[in-house]
Amino acid sequence: MLRVLFVGDIVGKQGRKALSNHLPFLQEKYNYDLLIVNGENSAHGKGITKKIYDFFVELGVDCITMGNHTFSKDNVYSFINEADKLIRPANLQPENFGKSCHVINFKGKKIGIFNICGTIFMENTTKSPFEAFEQLLDGFPCDIKIVDLHAEATSEKYAFMQYFKNEVQMIVGTHTHVQTADEAIFENCAFISDVGMTGPYNSVLGRDTDEVLSAMIDKIKTRYTISNEEAIFSAVLVDVDLEQQKAVSIERIQIRP
Numbered sequence: 001m002l003r004v005l006f007v008g009d010i011v012g013k014q015g016r017k018a019l020s021n022h023l024p025f026l027q028e029k030y031n032y033d034l035l036i037v038n039g040e041n042s043a044h045g046k047g048i049t050k051k052i053y054d055f056f057v058e059l060g061v062d063c064i065t066m067g068n069h070t071f072s073k074d075n076v077y078s079f080i081n082e083a084d085k086l087i088r089p090a091n092l093q094p095e096n097f098g099k100s101c102h103v104i105n106f107k108g109k110k111i112g113i114f115n116i117c118g119t120i121f122m123e124n125t126t127k128s129p130f131e132a133f134e135q136l137l138d139g140f141p142c143d144i145k146i147v148d149l150h151a152e153a154t155s156e157k158y159a160f161m162q163y164f165k166n167e168v169q170m171i172v173g174t175h176t177h178v179q180t181a182d183e184a185i186f187e188n189c190a191f192i193s194d195v196g197m198t199g200p201y202n203s204v205l206g207r208d209t210d211e212v213l214s215a216m217i218d219k220i221k222t223r224y225t226i227s228n229e230e231a232i233f234s235a236v237l238v239d240v241d242l243e244q245q246k247a248v249s250i251e252r253i254q255i256r257p
């Protein structure tokens with residue numbers, strides 16, 4: 001059996017704090033084998049820095065997935081090619097930096113973690129998620145496949161799951177920052193359309209409420225400010241039967257401040 005804890009979009013300082021606060025208790029309670037976090041918002045809401053990548057690795061994170069904010073910090077170009085545990089969506093521009101699959105050997109099996117973007121309501125994408133993932137599968141044959149599908153549209157996430165549910169053991173959505181209550185097993189695959197964020201709870205998806213209201217109501221041009229409110233922690237716990245190459249359970253985890 002392989003037990004995976006996947007933590008949704010870590011937003012800013014409060015999100016990072018919630019992650020480090022909750023992990024010891026979660027490790028004790030669930031005894032997971034593999035820890036994956038989405039880090040696309042970890043550096044002040046947009047992108048990631050080398051320092052934050054190192055922080056995740058020191059916490060014991062096995063793989064950091066990204067999203068449309070992968071390249072929001074210029075600093076990322078200086079370390080992404082050497083960041084062994086970091087993956088970025090395969091079908092996001094620019095395509096030539098970093099990698100989109102991280103392979104881990106576990107109990108004699110090859111576990112592949114993949115990162116793909118949706119294309120509906122998503123900028124700077126290249127090819128369709130279906131095409132992008134099929135190309136990755138050809139390049140990285142693995143026994144167990146786990147996908148972070150970073151996408152806005154629920155329909156696109158379901159279509160992707162329906163297409164790949166026989167050959168993939170875990171497909172989780174990220175990006176919307178709100179956890180959905182649709183976790184289920186379809187054929188061999190554990191699925192949830194969005195894991196939800198680990199970031200400031202009493203906010204607007206992690207952003208400062210006053211700022212978002214000035215932008216939306218008063219049309220004031222604002223800078224990107226992250227809320228200082230305490231964070232909600234959002235994750236899923238998935239068990240995969242390694243011999244049958246099949247997910248057997250998926251459980252939502254949500255810890256509110």
Ligand SMILES: [Fe+2]
Nearest residue numbers: 009040041175
């Ligand atoms: Fe996000």
Ligand SMILES: [Fe+2]
Nearest residue numbers: 067068069175
């Ligand atoms: Fe995103």
